[in-house]
Amino acid sequence: MPIHLDIVTPERKEFxxxxxxxxxxxxxxxxxxxxNHAALVTxxxxxxxxxxxxxxxTVLAVGEGIVEVQGSSVAVLTDLAVGDADIDEKIxxxxxxxxxxxxxxxxxDEAEEQAALQAVIAKSIAQLQLKRRR
Numbered sequence: 001m002p003i004h005l006d007i008v009t010p011e012r013k014e015f016x017x018x019x020x021x022x023x024x025x026x027x028x029x030x031x032x033x034x035x036n037h038a039a040l041v042t043x044x045x046x047x048x049x050x051x052x053x054x055x056x057x058t059v060l061a062v063g064e065g066i067v068e069v070q071g072s073s074v075a076v077l078t079d080l081a082v083g084d085a086d087i088d089e090k091i092x093x094x095x096x097x098x099x100x101x102x103x104x105x106x107x108x109d110e111a112e113e114q115a116a117l118q119a120v121i122a123k124s125i126a127q128l129q130l131k132r133r134r
Contacts, residue, residue: 001035004073005051007060007081014060014081015051022074023050024067035072042067044078046122048130061087061127064119080123087131096124 002018022033025047044065051058063080099120106113 001072003033003035003037005076006074007049007062007076007078009078009081017053020052020055023048024074024076025049025062026067031067033069033074037069037071037074039070040067041069044076046080046119046126048126049076049081059084059130061123061130063123063126080127082127084131084133087127089128089131092124092127092131096121096128099124 002020003022005015005017005019005022006013007015024031024033024042025045027043027045031042044062044067046063047061049060049062060081060083062076062078065076065078067077068075099117103114103117103121106117108114
């Protein structure tokens with residue numbers, strides 16, 4: 001029995017198909033989803049999302065977002081979903097360096113900007129880890 005997986009970013013629907021299983025980097029840890037999983041909604045943290053289709057595992061770097069599981073369907077709404085072939089390591093490293101440098105310069109009372117930069121750093125690290133592992 002398959003699970004229907006939808007991965008949607010603000011730009012487009014990145015993926016939609018019936019898969020065998022899904023592993024998601026949830027805010028409280030890794031979440032494995034098999035058919036007939038209990039319904040839940042959780043936050044997605046930057047990391048690696050894995051799914052298995054026809055016995056082959058695919059891994060995507062994902063950003064922050066929301067995951068909704070209902071029985072045999074999983075909806076992932078995220079600000080980033082990219083495979084290793086689409087990651088330009090040099091560009092991501094430059095973005096990471098800029099964000100880290102800027103974070104050091106921000107006054108401690110600017111929590112909103114700090115959070116935004118920390119999100120950029122987390123997404124950059126997720127992409128680099130995926131790219132370097134492949």
